Structures are given as structure tokens and as C-alpha cells.
Amino acid sequence: MLLLVDNETIIELAVLVGGEDAGRIMKLLLKKPGITDEELSRSLQIEVREVRRILHKLNEQGILHYELTRDKETGHRIFKWYVGQEQVIGYIITNMNKILDRLRERIEYERSHQFYWCGSQGHPKLVFEDAVEKLFRCPTCGKPLQPHDNSELIQALEWKIEQISKYLEQLEKVRKVEVEQGEARKPAGKKG
Numbered sequence: 001m002l003l004l005v006d007n008e009t010i011i012e013l014a015v016l017v018g019g020e021d022a023g024r025i026m027k028l029l030l031k032k033p034g035i036t037d038e039e040l041s042r043s044l045q046i047e048v049r050e051v052r053r054i055l056h057k058l059n060e061q062g063i064l065h066y067e068l069t070r071d072k073e074t075g076h077r078i079f080k081w082y083v084g085q086e087q088v089i090g091y092i093i094t095n096m097n098k099i100l101d102r103l104r105e106r107i108e109y110e111r112s113h114q115f116y117w118c119g120s121q122g123h124p125k126l127v128f129e130d131a132v133e134k135l136f137r138c139p140t141c142g143k144p145l146q147p148h149d150n151s152e153l154i155q156a157l158e159w160k161i162e163q164i165s166k167y168l169e170q171l172e173k174v175r176k177v178e179v180e181q182g183e184a185r186k187p188a189g190k191k192g
């Protein structure tokens with residue numbers, strides 16, 4: 001399963017969802033599946049309440065799941081946490097599709113407009129209507145605006161879209177194989 005989605009990616013994903021501490025928690029979870037919130041708290045020196053908050057956040061996103069057991073002596077509930085590898089792939093696929101949509105909108109916008117620019121980094125590139133309104137002067141520095149060739153940006157966007165599409169295709173394939181193997185592994189005639 002993790003041939004394509006390596007641990008680094010999963011940790012980055014956790015940081016995106018829950019911040020730096022979520023990344024540290026994820027790193028330890030990958031190393032020790034089934035670790036409890038209290039063990040995580042002790043090992044990482046993060047307050048247990050904060051650990052639980054982060055775990056539940058990751059759980060809401062479907063990246064983690066837990067197993068509930070009881071302490072035989074005290075009867076207290078114990079949560080053992082695991083990384084849901086298959087869910088991680090699902091999560092990445094969903095988010096990458098969102099990124100792809102945004103990139104496609106952007107490239108469409110770049111292709112269908114002529115831009116005007118003064119040539120200074122960080123100054124705005126204006127579409128024709130806006131450039132007319134500013135009398136073809138840069139609103140930041142006042143220098144004249146020139147037609148700007150955005151074909152390099154379009155090429156870069158095309159490349160990015162192609163890369164993500166390929167990666168997504170591979171992920172979908174892996175997920176499909178995993179699901180099929182999972183089905184095959186289930187013993188016949190038994191449920192649960």
C-alpha cells in the first residue's frame with residue numbers, strides 16, 4: 001500500500017491537517033501501530049488533552065482509526081490508534097482532485113486572457129480591461145504596462161497538471177488492486 005504514498009507524505013499530510021504536533025504524532029504512530037494516547041503523550045511530551053484533540057481531528061478526516069479496549073484491572077477505556085493506510089490514499093486522491101480542478105481553472109484563465117505588466121517582480125499583471133482602466137500604467141510603480149507573454153507559466157501549469165494526473169492514476173490503480181486483494185482474502189461464508 002505504501003509503495004506510492006510514503007511515510008513522509010503521510011506525515012506532511014498530518015501537519016497540514018493538524019499542525020506540527022500532528023506530524024510528530026503521526027511519525028510515532030507509523031512506527032508503533034496501536035499506541036495509546038497516553039503513551040503518545042509521554043513519548044512526545046505533549047499534554048494528553050492536546051494529543052486527544054489532534055487524534056480526533058485526524059480521525060475526523062478519516063486518516064486514523066482506533067480500537068477500543070478496556071483495562072482489565074481498572075475498567076478504564078483504552079484507545080489504541082492506527083493509521084488508516086487505505087483512507088490516507090482516499091484522502092490524498094480527494095485533495096489532489098481539488099488541486100487539479102483549481103489548476104485547470106487557472107490555466108483556462110491564463111489561456112483566455114492577455115496580461116499587461118510593468119516587468120517588476122511582485123507587481124500585478126493586469127487583464128486588458130483593468131489595464132485600460134489604469135491607462136496602461138502600473139498601479140504600484142506607475143511605469144508603463146507592456147503585453148506580457150505568459151506561455152512559460154502556461155507550460156509550467158501544463159506540466160504540473162500532467163504530473164498530478166499521472167500520480168492520481170497510479171494511486172487509483174493501487175487502491176483498486178488493494179480492494180480486490182482484500183476481497184479475495186476474506187474467508188468464504190464467514191462474516192465480520
Ligand SMILES: [Zn+2]
Pocket residue numbers: 118119120123138139140141142143
Ligand atoms: Zn510596477
